[in-house]
Amino acid sequence: MATGTASTPGRRTARRAAGAALVGTLIEWYDFALYGAAAALIFKDQFFGADNQLTGLLAAFATFAVGYFARPIGGIVFGHLGDRIGRKPVMITTLLIMGICTALIGTLPTYATAGVLAPVLLVALRVIQGLGAGAEYAGAITLSAEASTPGRRGFYSSWSGVGLWLGSALGLLTFNALDALTGDGFLVWGWRIPFLASVIVLAISLYVRLRVTETRQPGDEAAGEAAHKIPLVTLLATEKRRLLVALGSNFLLSGFTYIPQVWALSYLTNNLGMAAGIGLAINAAIFLVGSPFLPYFGKLGDRIGRRKLLMFAACFGIVWTVPMFLLIDTRNPWLVAAGLIICWVGVASTGVAAQGAFLTELFPAATRYSGIAFAREITGAILGGLAPLIATALYAGAGHWWPIAIFMGANALITLIAAHQSKHFRSDADQDREIMEPVAIGV
Template identity: 65%
Template sequence: MEATLHPADHARNARRAAAASAVGSLVEWYDFALYGAAAALIFKGYFFGSSDPAVGLIAAFATFAVGYFARPFGGIVFGHLGDKIGRKPVMVVTLMIMGLSTALIAVLPGYANIGFASPALLVALRILQGLGAGAEYAGAIILSSESSGPARRGFYASWSGSATWVGSALALFAFQAVLGITGPAFYTWGWRIPFLLSLVMLAVSYYIRRRVFETEQFKKAQDNAEIERIPLLRLFRTEKRRLLVAMGCNFFSGFSYIPQVWALSYLTNNIGLAALLALGINAALLVAGAATAPYFGHLSDRIGRRKLYMAGLVFAAAGAFPMFMIIDTHQPALIAVDLVVYFVGAVSTVFAAQAAFLTELFPPAVRYTGVAFAREITGAILGGAAPLIATALFAWSGHWWPIALYMVANALVALVAVYYSKYFRSDTNQGSEDRFNEDTVGRAGAGRPGPAVPAPEAL
């Protein structure tokens, strides 16, 4: 086991852990955004062979959802291992699974070459991608949070959230660049190049992540024999309400993927924007999210994560209908500003607040399992299926209003869950190192109950 760090080295290690976590998250979301863009522009015809564009798009977005449906299984398996053997080794393994599965998509033959085997292999690789990603982000925010002091926990944990959008923006920039260089050939072989670039990013990320230290909280849990035999079972037995609150808080994923993923197909297929322009607008909102997330993480350290989380959710609910109304003006500059403002005000704010918020919700012995399970179950049901649900709603109604209503409903559910999180964590004690490190959950079978639920605290 690695030696305990000297206090003077904690700040340096916090930055190193945040950077290592962020780089892995960048790779994860480069892979996922690449798939989302390809599903909207390429895969609907290349891998599924449908003459009906709507059917092909639904099939492509269905495989996008498959990756999310695989994520909870990855979250359960790797979250369990993260609480048993450590944060660092699990994060290295998940990184390798994601990067290699993405690179293999680049060499996959199309439907015209191997028929139904083509979408079957695509789904298999998408499942592998989802399994690896299922515990990647949870591990990243936990590693950052556990390596940081209480006064900077929100700031450092937000690096991973920022990196997700940097990765997504890089994926779109790669798509744009290759499309501009290869022209019509992009739709036959050029699209494969951005997928192959994942190997370069994987190599760099692996090197950085191998050099990070295991967290003090996990090592203390090992030393004190607090490692749970089955962490998820312990949570089910003693803290079902805590899990439900964490899952409800993540309902925001049901609206976040509408402007981030589905809007790309709406802008090209219904508004009539050129693919390059639509990709540019999408990249702009991702860059804006990446640039503002660390600020919101820092703000959460100052004013409280719960307050910031709820403010972002209110903005998300209030802005859904106006967002679509502005898109329907068909004015590219106005659309770009509209999507950037909504993404920063709703998605970036909530995502930055959520990183340290979730890690503070669970004690160290079950933290990886709790965060991964709560995020990935709701992410699979809501986030991964969001583009598919939006496509189906638009096909049914011929209008965007059911999609906006769906976004509002998800934001309101998350708002209620964050409100009730006051029974398990508060903004007033988020800076307490002892509170963050202590085992606040009753240990099943250990002969001692958990602590009494704290009294509700004011916003």
């Protein structure tokens, strides 16, 4: 085997790896969906003694961003360990970190009872949570892609994205259900229940992940020359252009998608006056509707190529941004949902389905976990974490969404360019091989 990973696994092993990837990303994004919804609707009032709504909202979104700033550090540290000691132990560790931190957020005192200590504790847990999340998705797609058969790598790696979106939908639906069930008590204590309930999701996810087969052993021949080095240092020293392609490929799934995923909820409720319950339901709907498309687009990527699929997603994002906002501004819940769902399926479903196998095939096995984690989390920190803040500031300055549409289009364009340039480092024509040690192609 070119990469030195375990011999080609059977379908059962591939399914188990895909399942383990799914449940891990499910709890990661259950956590983050809860926090995103709470930041937009709860934390601005409960944890920050702000004098006006805009200040409180900016502070809440700032703590949302803090978790993303911690993710690259976690990606570097745990990505290094994943390349050195194996994927499985690292993924179990990150799972525990995220689940425990989410549950603890549900126990925190508010600003009214603890003063400045409340946001300090919130930020601290958010940072630790971000450290664990920084290597979770990278590990999930690496594990599932390495365990899959070559001709179905796109299909199996796409299930990490399914877990991501089901977790997001589960978090939002749980949040919305508790809002309806607890009434006025939701702002006081009801919001805590979804965070505390994460221990149930954690227990199930941990059971599944403990049963997965390791796909990378420390003594593998693929580690060879790079075994004594720090994988990320090796990449930074010898593969800067490859890293730039990986970084650029994630602009669409960070800077672009976090507008409809996170900021749109604030826009719908705070600027357009829609009920919070409707906004949450629409937000959950985009994940539920988008999820079944992921395996389909994963299979499509196995047939036509990940690069083409990613480029299509970027082009669709550029074209659909303005129509999406026009539909949102109608304030009609069905048209709002249509605008966001079409955006999500056309951009996020295709992009996420392409990304797992695309990034896995972009990096050599000895530096794969580190390279994917670094590329995703750097862009995630700069763009994903800041996108809601940037959008809030842009809207406050212009009083309109047009600067936000330009911001989204710019992110899509960068991914389009990066996907085009990936032809120098990986070939869709060769993607059906066992995971290759990438070599320069067509330079």
